[in-house]
Amino acid sequence: MNSLSRKTMRNSQPRGGAGQGRQAIGLELLSDKGVWVPVGNVTIPPNHEVPSIGQIVEIKYLYAHLGGSLYQPTYLGLRDDIDPEECLMCKYKPEED
Numbered sequence: 001m002n003s004l005s006r007k008t009m010r011n012s013q014p015r016g017g018a019g020q021g022r023q024a025i026g027l028e029l030l031s032d033k034g035v036w037v038p039v040g041n042v043t044i045p046p047n048h049e050v051p052s053i054g055q056i057v058e059i060k061y062l063y064a065h066l067g068g069s070l071y072q073p074t075y076l077g078l079r080d081d082i083d084p085e086e087c088l089m090c091k092y093k094p095e096e097d
Contacts, residue, residue, distance in 0.1 A: 029089040040070035
């Protein structure tokens with residue numbers, strides 16, 4: 001089992017999560033072609049405000065697979081010290097099947 005990874009990603013379209021009081025957001029990374037690629041969702045804890053679309057967020061996750069599936073993602077907070085152009089897919093290290 002891999003250790004937890006920390007990644008910085010751009011927030012995409014917020015989505016309602018399962019159950020009352022739960023909010024989830026979509027996550028995107030910038031491809032080498034300049035296109036934002038969805039890489040999964042993360043639930044926002046109740047003690048955090050839901051980020052606005054396009055804001056940069058930091059998450060940690062147990063591991064990821066090609067195609068963007070994140071396992072056990074955890075929201076860590078907003079990042080205002082990073083530009084969206086730094087949220088690159090080439091920095092994303094999914095596991096090989």
